[in-house]
Amino acid sequence: MAFWLQYWGRSDKRSAKTITKLSMIFGAKLLVPVTFVITVFSSYIMMLQTTDTSVIELGATYLWYAFPVLILTHVVIVAESAMRSSGDAVTPLVLGAVTIVINIALNFWLIKGGWGLPAMGVAGAALATTISRLLQVLFIWGYLKARNHWLMREQVLDNATRLWASYKSLAIPTTLNAVLWAMGTLMYQVIFGHMGTTELAVFSMMGPFESLCYSLFFGISVACSILLGQSLGRDEFEQAFNMSKTFIKAVLVFGLLTGAGLLMGRETILSWLNLTTPELHPLASPAMVILCCAIWLRMLNLIIINGILRAGGDNKFCLRMDFIAMWCVGLPLTASAAFIFGLEFKLVYTCMLVEEVVKFSLCFHRYLKRYWMNNLTLATA
Known part of the structure; x- marks a missing residue:
């Protein structure tokens, strides 16, 4: 984009x-x-x-x-x-x-x-x-x-030869990133699936709700990407950075308020998701609390990665970051918690969210370094 x-x-x-x-x-x-x-x-x-x-x-x-x-x-x-x-x-x-x-x-x-x-x-x-x-x-x-x-x-x-070369330099890392993320998501499902059918059912039902929460912030990330991308294309770098700070502050406040609201209404949400049965509720209730408390961090990562870093074409960094956060930290930690230490569902679910902490630390450092502030059109001008 x-x-x-x-x-x-x-x-x-x-x-x-x-x-x-x-x-x-x-x-x-x-x-x-x-x-x-x-x-x-x-x-x-x-x-x-x-x-x-x-x-x-x-x-x-x-x-x-x-x-x-x-x-x-x-x-x-x-x-x-x-x-x-x-x-x-x-x-x-x-x-x-x-x-x-x-x-x-x-x-x-x-x-x-x-x-x-x-x-x-x-x-x-x-x-x-x-x-x-x-x-x-x-x-x-x-x-x-x-x-x-x-x-x-x-x-x-x-003649789109030069444009195609520039496009591939961004498209290939983005595609690899998407494949890496999809395979990682599948591996999380494998982990919870092999913990038991009940655990897989809870994890699978939490997924659509989490996606719904993402949709609340996806529009903000798209707006951020559009405004920043157009500014970068016009070499208005300082304006782009100032806008990015505004978006980050807004998402942080909105994320904390959203998480607090969802936490107070978590039992209603569990009822909507049909997770109130005697088998499912003991697993779903603490997991929902964890999700509500961590949603602000996930949304910050969403705005920084999709709304800011990718707007400047910093896709190779995003690929490396996802590999480190998901495949070097999140998945090994979650698998160890489930199969080596035999921890209960809520603790395994918490281990999965450690990936978000790693993402934020890497991405926010990258954001502050301003390596993402690039005019991509110069390569094909």
Whole structure:
């Protein structure tokens, strides 16, 4: 996204359109084989997370029906990033909201059945996700076409060799970072899955709630990235740094208030997540307390990494940082707590969050050093 932002800050639409095309092609080349592997070997992937045969069968079924989602999501992310970078943040929000409503309606219909369709269960949930994501792609394309948007109207560069080289220098570390993070997230699921089906159920239910909390701050990080990226593209470095300080202070205050509010309403949240049963509540309640107390730190990391460092193209550092925090600290510590020391669920969950402490210490030091303050457009000017 950093390239889009900085070229838009320079009012260079042709380069921005070229980057959009390069992103679509680059992502598709990566995701097609990944989708194939995930779909064909879905049962084996589920076996990594649990030994419960019923869970493995349901998970494999879900992956089969949801196989196009990765590629469709890639198209949505690239298009929305280009739109947001050019100042249109409302349209992706509206179309995304419409898609969520459709997804909920389709889930209700396909899972339970009705109107001539039998109940599909887990397969229905996956199919609902696939259909709604496809509709989102069509909505975006229809909007861009109807508005004669610059993404449709603008021509790409005739010779994009230098731009492609610069793009790869950012895209490859970012892609490796995403793969590293996805594999690490899977490994956390493996750890909790092998602790027991109940532990995996609690961990899996906490995940969507945590993602919902992230969404509250994701918009702030996008706004931060847009403003900083455009300023950096115009060589307004001091203005960019001052804006970044404002965003960090705002997220810290908002994060602490959000965490306090969630902590006071944690029992209601557990009820919404269906984690109040006698088997699940003793594990979920302390984990929810830990999550609420740590949410401010996670949100600070989100704004510093996605909103600030990546806006200046500091992607290689983000790759190294994630490897150290997740693979050298978080995962070994969590696995040791679970399998070597045999600690209870809440302590293992706490060990997982040590990763965030390491991330913050590395990222905040990097932020203060200002290595992220780069005008990426100079390399292709």
